[in-house]
Amino acid sequence: MRHRLGWRVVATFALAAAAAAAAQTVDRTLAPNTLQEGIAKTLAEQAGAGRGDWATPYSSSYIIHRDPFRAIRRGRQLFQRKFTFADGAGPLTGDGRGDLDRTLALGAGLADSCAACHGRPRGSAGAGGVVATRPDSRDAPHLFGVGLKEMLADEITADLRAIRAQALADARASGVPVRRALASKGIAYGSLLAHPDGRVDASRVEGVDADLRVRPFFAHGGKFSLREFIVGALNDEMGLQAADPDLAAASAGGRVVSPSGLVLDGALDAIVAPPAASPADDPDRDGLANEVPESLVDFLEFYLLNYFKPATYRSTQATERGRAHLQRIGCTSCHVADLPLREDRRVADVETRYDPQRGHFNGLFATAVPLFDEVDDRSGHPPLRRAKRGAFVVRDFYSDLKRHDLGPAFHERDYDGTIRREFVTAALWGVATTAPYGHDGRSINLREVILRHGGEAQRARDAFARLPEVQKGEILDFLATLVLFPPDDTASNLNPGDRGAAGYPQYGHGSIRLPALFNDPSDPE
Numbered sequence: 001m002r003h004r005l006g007w008r009v010v011a012t013f014a015l016a017a018a019a020a021a022a023a024q025t026v027d028r029t030l031a032p033n034t035l036q037e038g039i040a041k042t043l044a045e046q047a048g049a050g051r052g053d054w055a056t057p058y059s060s061s062y063i064i065h066r067d068p069f070r071a072i073r074r075g076r077q078l079f080q081r082k083f084t085f086a087d088g089a090g091p092l093t094g095d096g097r098g099d100l101d102r103t104l105a106l107g108a109g110l111a112d113s114c115a116a117c118h119g120r121p122r123g124s125a126g127a128g129g130v131v132a133t134r135p136d137s138r139d140a141p142h143l144f145g146v147g148l149k150e151m152l153a154d155e156i157t158a159d160l161r162a163i164r165a166q167a168l169a170d171a172r173a174s175g176v177p178v179r180r181a182l183a184s185k186g187i188a189y190g191s192l193l194a195h196p197d198g199r200v201d202a203s204r205v206e207g208v209d210a211d212l213r214v215r216p217f218f219a220h221g222g223k224f225s226l227r228e229f230i231v232g233a234l235n236d237e238m239g240l241q242a243a244d245p246d247l248a249a250a251s252a253g254g255r256v257v258s259p260s261g262l263v264l265d266g267a268l269d270a271i272v273a274p275p276a277a278s279p280a281d282d283p284d285r286d287g288l289a290n291e292v293p294e295s296l297v298d299f300l301e302f303y304l305l306n307y308f309k310p311a312t313y314r315s316t317q318a319t320e321r322g323r324a325h326l327q328r329i330g331c332t333s334c335h336v337a338d339l340p341l342r343e344d345r346r347v348a349d350v351e352t353r354y355d356p357q358r359g360h361f362n363g364l365f366a367t368a369v370p371l372f373d374e375v376d377d378r379s380g381h382p383p384l385r386r387a388k389r390g391a392f393v394v395r396d397f398y399s400d401l402k403r404h405d406l407g408p409a410f411h412e413r414d415y416d417g418t419i420r421r422e423f424v425t426a427a428l429w430g431v432a433t434t435a436p437y438g439h440d441g442r443s444i445n446l447r448e449v450i451l452r453h454g455g456e457a458q459r460a461r462d463a464f465a466r467l468p469e470v471q472k473g474e475i476l477d478f479l480a481t482l483v484l485f486p487p488d489d490t491a492s493n494l495n496p497g498d499r500g501a502a503g504y505p506q507y508g509h510g511s512i513r514l515p516a517l518f519n520d521p522s523d524p525e
Contacts, residue, residue, distance in 0.1 A: 024113045025080035039077045040524040043087055046074055047293045051259070055379060060295035064259050064302050066382045068347045068372065069517035073525045075303020076514075078296055079114040079125060083238060088291030090239040091284060101416035105236035107132035114300075117237060118143050120433075123488035125307055127434045130441060131237070135413045138219065139441040142430050144484055146217075147260075147305035147346060148394050149427065150226050152185070152339055153214040153401055154262065157224070159184035160212040161268075167194035182212070185339050187400045207402025207422075213269055214401050219439035220412075221403055221424040227258050227301050228272060234292055235275045241283050242292035243276035259298045260305045261345040261387075305345060308512070310430035311352035311364050311490075312396065313481045322478030325471050329463035334425045334456070335398040344392040347372040347385060350492070350512060352485055358496060360509040364485050366492035368512065382519050396482060398428030407454020410438065433484035446479050447472070487512040 028038030039046075052059025054066065064071040083089040089112055093105040100106050108131050111117055117129025117140035129140035160182050167180040171194040182189040182205065190206030202210035209215070217223040223232070231247055234240040246256045250264035251273035257263050264271060275283050279290040326332055348371050355365035375384040403422040412420040423439060431437075436444050443449035453461040464472065491497040491510025494517070501508025515521050 060298035075299040088288040121486040153216040244274040322474035330460035
């Protein structure tokens with residue numbers, strides 16, 4: 001029987017809600033337990049009927065487009081799943097042997113779960129991992145709001161490339177070189193010079209590669225798509241190889257649209273091929289092929305596209321003064337607070353704010369808002385749930401998605417002896433919950449990471465250093481309002497919790513409970 005619940009969950013549901021699982025989750029079909037904690041479906045059941053299409057029940061296409069909140073939850077369960085050797089986990093890239101100058105994945109380590117690196121606060125796609133892909137290490141960033149980050153970068157890329165195309169057209173029409181400023185969403189990316197013969201001089205382009213592709217993933221700006229990031233991490237950090245058809249087609253020069261709506265065009269961008277050439281390929285020679293079917297990548301991509309934004313903790317007059325100081329001393333010239341998105345591909349937004357009355361843990365309460373339309377396609381299947389694709393303002397983001405040189409204290413050694421000098425401006429949302437700081441975790445607190453800045457940020461750093469201690473403290477107090485949160489322990493309009501529940505607060509503390517929005521909430525993930 002198909003149930004359709006609204007966004008306000010009935011009280012009986014809230015009373016019955018059990019405590020959710022922690023970061024890294026067992027498969028309870030393999031490890032049964034009295035509390036029935038863990039993932040309810042086997043890995044084969046999660047893979048379902050493959051990608052299929054909108055008319056193929058149990059396929060990723062069907063679930064993403066007709067039961068999107070189940071798709072998000074399944075992606076979350078895959079993200080938290082502890083993969084086993086029987087699933088194909090391991091070995092390390094090259095089993096730890098190879099030329100580290102050429103193959104940085106040799107330093108990635110081996111995890112059994114995505115949450116092993118991205119798992120704090122508990123149950124979230126947060127921070128917490130460290131890898132040795134560089135001599136001085138790299139910290140795993142949190143993934144809150146990562147779908148918004150992908151969409152912002154993609155729109156900026158489209159804007160910059162449209163300016164380039166128009167400059168080339170104007171140069172051809174006029175017969176003389178044309179210089180154009182590059183800007184998008186109020187952010188300047190330098191300029192380029194277009195010649196009548198089709199050549200483009202990108203020597204004055206700033207903060208982005210000459211191809212004008214904004215790559216927001218990895219500290220140095222290495223990838224632009226969640227899909228490529230997911231497939232690469234599964235291989236490098238977990239020893240799981242995917243034969244992803246989307247990346248395979250795009251890496252060969254084709255154009256595809258992923259199930260989450262991102263265009264991958266190999267004619268415009270360099271895209272890395274998946275580690276497995278086909279579902280029958282076994283590149284790590286562990287005797288297992290098709291370790292990550294395309295449907296699992298689909299669910300993981302859709303999960304991260306829709307993942308929650310960071311939260312806002314308690315604001316006061318002092319924290320608002322800190323916000324103003326941050327702008328006054330020049331920090332927001334790179335850490336841009338709010339960025340507009342023209343077309344939001346998510347199916348929901350979750351706003352999480354300080355609310356000591358309704359927040360059982362941490363004083364936070366989340367409000368989920370739908371961003372989809374239901375369309376009856378007269379197929380006899382549940383209606384399609386299509387993202388509205390409306391405009392959205394990404395607030396308290398605090399990044400310009402550009403690379404900058406912050407001076408030698410932020411420079412990074414590579415194993416081949418080279419020095420990397422430029423890094424993408426770190427988004428400050430969630431910063432209060434991600435210590436230690438810097439891409440390498442070298443800075444012990446927010447004060448120290450601010451004072452570590454130099455290079456292009458020297459003036460803003462010195463302005464901070466000259467502030468009276470009270471104003472420095474107000475800036476730090478403001479940054480302390482930009483927090484991550486544990487979704488399983490954050491009350492929401494989907495499960496507001498009940499202080500009168502038996503066993504409170506282990507039970508009845510509320511959560512952001514997506515099963516309330518499944519077509520059939522009685523079928524657990």
